[in-house]
Amino acid sequence: MKNSNKPAQTKMSNRKGPLIINFKNYLEISGDKALSLTKEAERVSEQTDIEIVLSPPQVLLAWLAKNTKLSVIAQHLDVQQPGPSTGFSIPEIVKDVGGAGSLINHSEHPINLNIIRDLIPRLRSLGLLSIVCAKNLAELRDISSIGPDFVAIEPPELIGTKKSISTEKPSLITDSFQHLKLEASRSQLICGAGINSSEDVRIAVQLGSKGILAASSVVKSKNWYEKIYELASQF
Numbered sequence: 459m460k461n462s463n464k465p466a467q468t469k470m471s472n473r474k475g476p477l478i479i480n481f482k483n484y485l486e487i488s489g490d491k492a493l494s495l496t497k498e499a500e501r502v503s504e505q506t507d508i509e510i511v512l513s514p515p516q517v518l519l520a521w522l523a524k525n526t527k528l529s530v531i532a533q534h535l536d537v538q539q540p541g542p543s544t545g546f547s548i549p550e551i552v553k554d555v556g557g558a559g560s561l562i563n564h565s566e567h568p569i570n571l572n573i574i575r576d577l578i579p580r581l582r583s584l585g586l587l588s589i590v591c592a593k594n595l596a597e598l599r600d601i602s603s604i605g606p607d608f609v610a611i612e613p614p615e616l617i618g619t620k621k622s623i624s625t626e627k628p629s630l631i632t633d634s635f636q637h638l639k640l641e642a643s644r645s646q647l648i649c650g651a652g653i654n655s656s657e658d659v660r661i662a663v664q665l666g667s668k669g670i671l672a673a674s675s676v677v678k679s680k681n682w683y684e685k686i687y688e689l690a691s692q693f
């Protein structure tokens with residue numbers, strides 16, 4: 459392995475998945491509704507034995523983490539150190555309130571590679587999961603060389619479209635998987651963008667993705683339990 463650091467010690471188990479549900483800032487999950495979605499996800503995780511990870515807006519993270527057995531991760535982190543800074547989210551405080559890690563570099567909240575380089579070891583030393591998004595193969599190559607726990611390939615043009623990476627860009631999943639394998643990277647592959655059906659999950663997993671990152675298909679579904687179950691049942 460290029461990067462032989464130990465995996466983070468977090469609430470994540472050795473179960474299949476993860477299915478990561480990014481709540482984004484959709485009003486469908488605002489306030490108490492976030493806890494209702496969380497309880498449906500818990501039910502599916504218990505029934506399917508699939509690892510489900512939740513990524514709520516930062517203002518809901520501490521509350522949800524206290525009220526669920528599932529892992530809850532931040533949607534973004536800043537690089538500021540503990541101390542006098544205002545309006546930033548830092549790893550130490552995410553950990554302190556029960557967070558299990560963070561997505562970083564989502565295409566809706568990109569950060570530069572030097573900041574990613576600073577954050578990954580800091581997360582690891584705190585025992586927090588690092589899940590770094592990449593918008594294309596070139597970015598995935600740069601990020602995987604730093605060795606986060608997961609790299610999540612997500613072509614931005616498919617996000618929120620219901621046209622999934624699995625059906626529109628299957629070779630991007632295959633090429634990402636092959637790259638991680640060739641490099642003997644410590645990072646495992648997650649993919650997302652437009653994932654909305656059991657078939658999308660089945661194809662992605664078959665092409666080498668360990669996990670799935672999904673947002674609108676779950677959050678905007680009329681029946682959260684059914685949609686989460688549909689996605690989780692295909693790992």
Ligand SMILES: O=C(CO)COP(=O)(O)O
Pocket residue numbers: 480564612616617618619620650651652653671672673674675
């Ligand atoms: O950005 C995403 C997850 O982080 C994907 O969003 P959608 O599932 O809505 O396409």
